[in-house]
Amino acid sequence: xxxxxxxxxxxxxxxxxxxxxxxxxxxxxxxxxxxxxxxxxxxxxxxxxxxxxxxxxxxxxxxxxxxxxxxxxxxxxxxxxxxxxxxxxxxxxxxxxxxxxxxxxxxxxxxxxxxxxxxxxxxxxxxxxxxxxxxxxxxxxxxxxxxxxxxxxxxxxxxxxxxxxxxxxxxxxxxxxxxxxxxxxxxxxxxxxxxxxxxxxx
Numbered sequence: 001x002x003x004x005x006x007x008x009x010x011x012x013x014x015x016x017x018x019x020x021x022x023x024x025x026x027x028x029x030x031x032x033x034x035x036x037x038x039x040x041x042x043x044x045x046x047x048x049x050x051x052x053x054x055x056x057x058x059x060x061x062x063x064x065x066x067x068x069x070x071x072x073x074x075x076x077x078x079x080x081x082x083x084x085x086x087x088x089x090x091x092x093x094x095x096x097x098x099x100x101x102x103x104x105x106x107x108x109x110x111x112x113x114x115x116x117x118x119x120x121x122x123x124x125x126x127x128x129x130x131x132x133x134x135x136x137x138x139x140x141x142x143x144x145x146x147x148x149x150x151x152x153x154x155x156x157x158x159x160x161x162x163x164x165x166x167x168x169x170x171x172x173x174x175x176x177x178x179x180x181x182x183x184x185x186x187x188x189x190x191x192x193x194x195x196x197x198x199x200x201x202x
Contacts, residue, residue, distance in 0.1 A: 003086035003168045012091050015084060019076040019092035023099025023116060026106055027068040028053050035061045041106070048103075049111035051146065066115050072096050073120030081123075090172045093120040097176060101183055112183040114150040117176055121157065124169065131160040144198040147187035154180035 007015070028048040032040040037056040040048055044055035050066035076096035080089040100116040102108040118136070122129030132153045139149040154177040158170050181188070190196035 002171045003090060005087050006085040007088045011084065012088060015080055015088045015092045016095040019080070019095030020099040022076050023072045023096030024103035024105060024110070025068075025072060025099075026103055026110070027072075028065045028111065029106070031061045031065050031068075032056065037061060041109070046109075047111055048106065049113075050115060069100060069111065069115035070119030070122075072100060073116040073118075074123035077120050077123040086168065089124065090169065093124060094172060094175060096120060097179065101179065112150070113180060114153075117150075117154065117180060125161075125164070125166055127164055128157070128161055128166055128169070131164070132157050135160075140199060145191070145196055146199050147184050147196060148191060150180060151184055151188070 026048050028050065029040050032038065032043075032053060035056075035058055037043070037053075037058055040046075040052060040056075044052045046052070050062045050069060053065045054062035056062075073093060073096045076092040077089055080092035097113050097116050097120065099110075101110045101113045103110045114136075118129060118133055121132050135156050136149045136153040139152045140146060143149070157177060158173040161167070161169050161173055187196055
């Protein structure tokens with residue numbers, strides 16, 4: 001369920017801080033300003049992720065935000081893996097996700113973390129990442145609801161990990177899934193009420 005603790009606690013704290021600061025870079029806000037799109041937090045849902053950037057009508061900025069938000073999680077995992085043990089890898093990945101969702105620079109009001117979640121999974125174990133991405137895509141194609149796709153992908157990630165023999169990542173994935181659900185709590189309310197908009201519709 002969890003990796004062996006081989007990294008000193010002080011070093012784990014450093015990895016956690018580094019991962020958090022990397023994840024806290026608000027690329028959506030930065031790119032929106034660079035592209036002259038205004039303050040992203042005053043557009044649409046006020047979210048800093050790629051979906052809300054897309055609401056500005058600038059597909060290039062939205063794509064760049066998607067890639068860079070995903071890269072935050074991936075880079076945190078890859079750097080930790082190159083320099084430390086598996087425990088540090090998972091701590092850095094989790095911290096990057098938390099940084100995106102609760103960035104100190106934006107008074108802890110960040111994104112929902114879907115791109116960062118998928119990015120860190122792809123870097124952590126690409127078969128697991130591909131399974132999660134395929135789950136998101138399949139759900140999106142069939143049901144046409146982005147938030148539901150994210151929830152299904154997050155919920156099934158621990159299952160895919162178990163099937164792929166990645167049992168030491170299951171606790172990390174359960175924590176990530178819980179956080180994804182927490183960040184989507186308003187979407188869940190709309191899903192239950194039948195008012196969540198479908199992809200391509202306002």
